[in-house]
Amino acid sequence: MNLKTRLFGQTFNFKDVKDVLAKANEIKSGDILAGIAAADAAERIAAKRVLSELTLEDLRNNPVIPLEIDEVSRIIDEDVNEPIYHTIKNWSVAEFREFIMRTETTGSVLQRISRGLTSEMVAAVAKLMSNLDLILGAAKIQNLAHCNTTVGAAGCLASRLQPNHPTDGVDGILASLREGLSYGVGDAVIGLNPVDDSVPATIRSLETLYNFVEEWNVPTQICVLAHITTQMKALRKGAPVHLLFQSIAGSQVGNEAFGVSKEILDEAYALGLKEGRATGPNIMYFETGQGSELSSEAHHGADQVTLEARCYGLARHYKPFLVNTVVGFIGPEYLYDTRQVTRAGLEDHFMGKLTGLPMGVDACYTNHMKADQNDIENLATLLTAAGCTYFMGIPMGDDVMLNYQCTSYHDIAALRELFRLRPLPEFEAWAESMGILTKGKLTARAGDATIFTR
Known part of the structure; x- marks a missing residue:
């Protein structure tokens, strides 16, 4: 050598x-x-x-x-x-x-x-x-996975509806949820980042999302992105769970900083298969991002791209339904500017796809980074050309709880139209039945959240 x-x-x-x-x-x-x-x-x-x-x-x-x-x-x-x-x-x-x-x-x-x-x-x-x-x-690569619906097929661009709220207020969550669905967003997952990571709060948010989806017969998955041990406790108390979520790192020490281990992930995977309410078999959701191991002094002298690839190797072990890199969230200490964020987003997406994952990207930036909304739209466009499985959908692209900038409901519709892509088939059929979409494109009724209040 x-x-x-x-x-x-x-x-x-x-x-x-x-x-x-x-x-x-x-x-x-x-x-x-x-x-x-x-x-x-x-x-x-x-x-x-x-x-x-x-x-x-x-x-x-x-x-x-x-x-x-x-x-x-x-x-x-x-x-x-x-x-x-x-x-x-x-x-x-x-x-x-x-x-x-x-x-x-x-x-x-x-x-x-x-x-x-x-x-x-x-x-x-x-x-x-x-x-x-x-x-x-x-x-070139389409990696399919099935929870309640199937992601990863050619010709589809899915989206995570992210109805975050600064106090986990049920009314605020539902307002964002209704608006997002009215724009044809949410076919990959309706996933809430909670402020309150307690078991009672997690159960309340899970029930809020689940009951809405059941009432309106929305063909999708729900997830509350609390710590995985909190979700497990909620699941054991009978909470309605489709996907179990966890942020992961590319080293054991990095995962310990996240409060997880192989033992915990194994237990969660088995519990989700046994007691979760999804069709399956893919019931895990992981998020990653270059630099997390360095931030927790868990990098062992390895570079952040290689450590990110190792996140995907770990994720593959659990046959996940969704994986995404939150590429610009961690800050300029790890990805300084637009050029570095763009490169990282393309690297992460390629590496995840090559590892066999249904790979999405949270094309985003924080306000202290040398980037702006045009830069993130450029990245999302490049990733759509690369066959990205899904993006985030956030009201106006501005997350009021996590305080970062991302892709909006409108961006998802624009990318689908530009690249002649469609939502997941079951979701598209549902959206057409609601008058939101016609042949994959938004109708004049799109954006009218009162559809879900009548």
């Missing part, structure tokens, strides 16, 4: 595979903050060259966190399909990239190969790809 190259009249030596992966990453403020980024463009190019010549076997044999100390590493390694891995282990990363880019390489072929990949392999090939490469590679 060669970790040295000569370029521009200079010899570059890298300590190990983890160092190569970090130095080969595109510029990210989080990697600079961690002290692991390339010193300059020359070192970055040299690292990419060394990385391109490493084999997939080299990457499996050198995870960024050793199996002996990290359960995420063990889960990823144990989930590898060995016969598939042995057909590709001698490929260089450059050869793997070329294979993905070939016209004749279909999404079904990539889905099969994904079962033989570790997250380090997925991250490595993403580092050798341009933004357009990431779009083209992801667009």
Whole structure:
């Protein structure tokens, strides 16, 4: 395994595979903050060259966190399909990239190969790809999952209706819920981020969403994004649960900072299958985002793209219905500006798709980041071209509880119209029966929330 190259009249030596992966990453403020980024463009190019010549076997044999100390590493390694891995282990990363880019390489072929990949392999090939490469590679893959409805099919763009409220007020939640549905948003999930993470408050919010969906026969899923242990307690008390949610990290220590472990996730998955009210079999929902491991001092000296890929390797173990990266939420310490957020969004979406996940993106930014609404609309447009499974739908694109900027109800409709995409079929049929949509497009009745008050 060669970790040295000569370029521009200079010899570059890298300590190990983890160092190569970090130095080969595109510029990210989080990697600079961690002290692991390339010193300059020359070192970055040299690292990419060394990385391109490493084999997939080299990457499996050198995870960024050793199996002996990290359960995420063990889960990823144990989930590898060995016969598939042995057909590709001698490929260089450059050869793997070329294979993905070939016209004749279909999404079904990539889905099969994904079962033989570790997250380090997925991250490595993403580092050798341009933004357009990431779009083209992801667009080939459709990963289907079923909860009450099915996400991930070609020709569909789904959305999460996010009716957050600064006090978890039932009337406020229902106002946003009615408005979002009236714009044809909410087919992926109606998912509330709660202010109050207590069991009684979680049960109240779950019942609010569930009763509304049942009353109006909305073909979708509900979720209250409390901590997973809170949701489990609510479920054991009889609360109506479709999806169980948790934020996850790419290292064991990072997950411990979130208050979760493999043991807890295993218990939640089994409980959701046994006592949840969804059709299934896919009943888990995970959110991720580059930089979370660094923020909790759980990165082990690894770069944030590789750690993000490991989140997807962990998520894959639980056969989730939804996964999304909240790409611009964590702040400029980790993704400084529009260029970095755009790159991260395209990387995350591609890596999630290549890992086999029904991958969505929360195309968003915080108000102290060098980005604005036009930048996020640009990112959402690029991701739609890449075949993104779903986006968030928030009133006016402004979350009044989490205080960040995101995609609005109107953005979902615009992206569907621009790319000739439709909501999920069952949801579209329901929206047409309500007079909200006709042939996938909004009618004059769209946006009239009083539809649901009569």
